[in-house]
Amino acid sequence: MFRAFAIFAVVFAPLAVTAVGTPFGQAAGTTGGGSATPATPSSLAELTTWLSDSTARVIVLNKVFDFTSNEGTTTGKACKPWTCSPNPQLAIDANSWCENYESGAATTTVTYNKAGVTPLKVGSNKTILGSGSNAGIKGKGLKISGASNIIIQNIKITDINAQYVWGGDALQIDGGSKIWVDHNYFQHIGRQMVVTGYGAVTKTTFSNNVFNGDGTYSATCNGQHYWVALFTGAGDQITFALNYLYKTSGRGPHVSGTSGYYQNIHIYNNYFVSLDGHAIDPEVGSKVLVEGNYFNSVKTPLLSGDGEAYIPTTSAETASCSSYIGRACVANKLSSSGSISTNKVNAANGFTDSISKAASIKSADDVSTYVQANAGVGIVN
Numbered sequence: 001m002f003r004a005f006a007i008f009a010v011v012f013a014p015l016a017v018t019a020v021g022t023p024f025g026q027a028a029g030t031t032g033g034g035s036a037t038p039a040t041p042s043s044l045a046e047l048t049t050w051l052s053d054s055t056a057r058v059i060v061l062n063k064v065f066d067f068t069s070n071e072g073t074t075t076g077k078a079c080k081p082w083t084c085s086p087n088p089q090l091a092i093d094a095n096s097w098c099e100n101y102e103s104g105a106a107t108t109t110v111t112y113n114k115a116g117v118t119p120l121k122v123g124s125n126k127t128i129l130g131s132g133s134n135a136g137i138k139g140k141g142l143k144i145s146g147a148s149n150i151i152i153q154n155i156k157i158t159d160i161n162a163q164y165v166w167g168g169d170a171l172q173i174d175g176g177s178k179i180w181v182d183h184n185y186f187q188h189i190g191r192q193m194v195v196t197g198y199g200a201v202t203k204t205t206f207s208n209n210v211f212n213g214d215g216t217y218s219a220t221c222n223g224q225h226y227w228v229a230l231f232t233g234a235g236d237q238i239t240f241a242l243n244y245l246y247k248t249s250g251r252g253p254h255v256s257g258t259s260g261y262y263q264n265i266h267i268y269n270n271y272f273v274s275l276d277g278h279a280i281d282p283e284v285g286s287k288v289l290v291e292g293n294y295f296n297s298v299k300t301p302l303l304s305g306d307g308e309a310y311i312p313t314t315s316a317e318t319a320s321c322s323s324y325i326g327r328a329c330v331a332n333k334l335s336s337s338g339s340i341s342t343n344k345v346n347a348a349n350g351f352t353d354s355i356s357k358a359a360s361i362k363s364a365d366d367v368s369t370y371v372q373a374n375a376g377v378g379i380v381n
């Protein structure tokens, strides 16, 4: 039986490796590399070229492509913005950050991997698809800059100079549209696990990803990664759904911070567990609608900022959504977590588009079981 099955799998394997499932939320309609013949790069150099060229591609990663030592190391100035213990992150003095923002901090010299600070460029019309539960990129992240129609699915992005802030991001998007980031796994990153730059990121969904903050070094000295998700573009339209945030201490996500910009972020059915810090951090210009999430042992589910975030937990609060989006919101669930203050229902007026109104949102009671079984790698392919 087993042998027969194995032969069958080998023969038909190429047919099984386009993106799995259907993008939903803002990224609905994204096709990535579409029907391009799936192919696996034979080297780091080939992967680098395939990601960045202008050919539509379905790039299948069959293992972890390890860039960690590929470009050697460099030594430079750093500072110590955090004096807590144990194991605070240090900050590489990128763009004079230490002088500009941490001028009182002690300085030092650090050696880190060069590969981490220059991400791989990703062009338009690409599907990047991992095969199995241990495929992806290590020691270097991805950068989308003004590109569109991209699917990133079932890959791990890990181990990018984790000790050092400014050591590298896992996924940067600076201007882009139609991007589906689904069923991936992020851990041990120096700076952001995901981040949007100042260019607008529209028609984009982050779904079913694992953001594992568990690591040795952190800005908060509690073994929990602070720099999880940062959405700061000039007009971001993003769905953030069914993700699993575990042992993170900040930016889950942080939204905005630039006067004159706006971001509409629909956050639903995520499982936030064991956050010894904060989850949602809405700053100026942001509108964040938070529905059907389960906050389990989250110290601060919502920071009070200058942005607008609405996290309904009662039936009166869920009903208040109707006048904005034509339906009640789905209640969030809080267990062993801090309370919600400064709840701003006006945030809902950023979600009057048909996709947000028609979103299929589970009860928060079902989120823990569903997300633990379905998020991350090794599930869809």
Ligand SMILES: *[C@@H]1O[C@H](CO)[C@@H](O)[C@H](O)[C@H]1NC(C)=O
Residues within 6 Å of the ligand: 054, 055, 056, 123, 124, 125, 149
């Ligand atoms: C992506 O594909 C679309 C549709 O085929 C095409 O119009 C566009 O030029 C492609 N983009 C790039 C950068 O190749």
